Amino acid sequence: MKYLVFIASLLASGAATAEVTIADAWVRETIGAGRTSAGYARIVNTGAADRLVAVSVPAAMADVHESREQGGVMRMLPVKALEIPAKGETVLKPGGYHIMIMNGPPLKRGETVTLTFTFEKAGKITVPAKIAPITAP
Amino acid sequence: MTKFGSWQALVVALIFAAAGMVTYIGTRDLHEKPDRRDFLLQGTEGQAVTLDAFKGKWVLMFFGFTSCPDICPNTLLNIANTLEALGPDAKDVQPVFITVDPERDTGPVLKDYLANFGGHVVGLTGTAKQIAQTAARYQTFYSKRTTEDGYTMDHSTAVELISPEGVYLRAFRPDDDPDDFAKELRAVMRKSPT
Ligand SMILES: [Cu+2]
Numbered sequence: 001m002k003y004l005v006f007i008a009s010l011l012a013s014g015a016a017t018a019e020v021t022i023a024d025a026w027v028r029e030t031i032g033a034g035r036t037s038a039g040y041a042r043i044v045n046t047g048a049a050d051r052l053v054a055v056s057v058p059a060a061m062a063d064v065h066e067s068r069e070q071g072g073v074m075r076m077l078p079v080k081a082l083e084i085p086a087k088g089e090t091v092l093k094p095g096g097y098h099i100m101i102m103n104g105p106p107l108k109r110g111e112t113v114t115l116t117f118t119f120e121k122a123g124k125i126t127v128p129a130k131i132a133p134i135t136a137p
Numbered sequence: 138m139t140k141f142g143s144w145q146a147l148v149v150a151l152i153f154a155a156a157g158m159v160t161y162i163g164t165r166d167l168h169e170k171p172d173r174r175d176f177l178l179q180g181t182e183g184q185a186v187t188l189d190a191f192k193g194k195w196v197l198m199f200f201g202f203t204s205c206p207d208i209c210p211n212t213l214l215n216i217a218n219t220l221e222a223l224g225p226d227a228k229d230v231q232p233v234f235i236t237v238d239p240e241r242d243t244g245p246v247l248k249d250y251l252a253n254f255g256g257h258v259v260g261l262t263g264t265a266k267q268i269a270q271t272a273a274r275y276q277t278f279y280s281k282r283t284t285e286d287g288y289t290m291d292h293s294t295a296v297e298l299i300s301p302e303g304v305y306l307r308a309f310r311p312d313d314d315p316d317d318f319a320k321e322l323r324a325v326m327r328k329s330p331t
Contacts (some may be wrong), residue, residue, distance in 0.1 A: 028206055032249035061286040067207045073278050075291040086208035098207050102286045105197050134210050134253050135217070 019047025020084065020122035022115075025129035027101060028136060029109040037107050037117055037118065038065075039099035039129055040092045045084045047121075052082040052090070054118040060104020062115075066097050084119070094137065107131045171304040176271040178235065178263040181244035181251075186261055188303050194231040195326060196299035199311065200277045202238035202290050203250040212294065212311040213254040215318070220257060222319035226326060229301070232258045237279040237292050239268055275305070298325065 025041035039062070039078050043052065055062045064079040082097060084090045099115065107113060112128040119125065173188070180186045197216060201209035213234070220227040234251060236242035239262045242250075247260035263271070272279060272293075279292035295308040306325065309318060 028210065031203070031253060033246060034203060034250065036204040050147050063286070065207070069294070072293050072295065075282075075290050076207060076293045077288055078284075094207055096210050101163050102204065134250075137211070137214060 018049055020045050020125060022117060022125055022127045025115055025127045026132045026136070027099075027107060027115075027129050029083050029131050029134050030107045035060075035103050035106075037101040037104070038094070039101055039113075041093050041099075041115070041117075041127070041129070042089055043084050043117070044089045046087060049086040050084045050093065050122055051120040052084060052117055053080075053120055055099045056116045056118075057099075057101050057104060058114055061102045063100050063102075064092075064097065065100040067095055079104055081120070101129055103129055149233050171302065173303050174274040174299075174305050175303075176267070176269055176274065178261040178271060179244065181248040181260050181262070183244055186259075188299070191233070191299065193301045195229055195301060195322070196233055196297075197309075198233045198275065198297040198299060199295065200235045200236065200237050200272055200275075200292055201234050201294075202292070203242050203246055204238065205290065205292075208294060208311075212296070213251075213258065215270060215311055215313070215315055216258070216296070217255045219228035219318045219322070221253070222315050223322065226323055229326065230322070233261060234258050235261045235268065235271060237268060237272065237277075237290050238281075239263060239265060240272060276308075285302055298322070 021044045023044060025039065027039040028037045030037050039055070052064060055064055059134040061087055064082050065076045066079050067074060067076050079097065082090060090097070101107075108133070109131050112129045113131060115129045116124055116126045175188045178186050180293075199212060201212060205211070216232045220230060220232070223230060234247070236247060242262055244262060247262055251258045251260045262268070275297050277293040279290055279297070281288050284289055294311050296311050297308050298306045300306055309321070313321075
């Protein structure tokens with residue numbers, strides 16, 4: 001498997017395709033009148049360091065956030081630019097970095113929603129994200 | 138309706154916390170009286186709910202809000218997993234979710250939201266003042282913070298344990314492993330029989 005990924009990355013670099021890819025994108029469903037959700041993904045970078053500067057979701061407001069505990073109090077703070085290390089990855093996951101989605105249409109489990117990530121160097125990358133139950137870990 | 142801003146909420150919370158702390162220390166110094174932290178809140182049907190409503194149950198109480206998409210679902214999931222790990226002992230445990238965002242979290246909103254977490258969690262809301270008083274008694278802090286897209290709530294994330302007699306015992310961290318959490322809970326539950 002690792003071998004395949006290696007070959008794939010060689011092919012990719014030869015074809016000058018994007019060095020940043022998004023994997024495992026998902027968002028939480030909204031409940032009832034709720035209009036707030038969070039999105040998660042794994043951002044894999046095979047090239048030089050880059051920065052995620054914006055995320056957009058159709059008909060909703062979206063921001064990159066970090067959940068951080070300060071003195072026993074949990075806060076969600078906006079992240080202006082999220083570092084994506086060279087030949088590394090940055091993971092957006094519950095309790096850490098996430099895409100905060102607000103004031104959008106209801107998100108129903110089983111459906112998908114389109115997330116557009118904007119990177120400083122890699123530009124825009126659009127991926128479908130699965131809408132998972134609110135109880136998804 | 139008058140807007141209850143973040144700094145007012147914080148000031149009120151701090152005052153109540155200070156008062157609570159003084160009472161707590163005072164109580165301890167005098168007689169080691171059971172640490173009862175009464176409250177008056179509202180259930181999802183609008184009914185008045187006090188600490189006495191949970192007599193006979195081990196209460197796992199925590200504060201959050203339903204427009205919290207990242208941390209609160211995880212805490213609720215953790216509690217659901219802990220109850221599962223408790224097995225038959227789970228019937229003596231009652232999780233209670235108190236909203237710190239009564240403006241958006243009305244009874245019906247809370248009810249719909251909590252139904253997704255196994256239907257075991259009791260949701261409580263109340264007036265801004267009732268919630269501030271309750272939070273302060275349980276050393277929970279929260280404040281409203283305006284964002285570009287509206288507002289969000291910063292809040293403490295501890296899970297508080299109350300005995301079947303209504304005595305406050307201790308706080309747990311929500312990211313405790315459900316199996317460890319269940320083990321700790323069971324140890325406390327065995328020590329003081331209901
Ligand atoms: Cu957030």
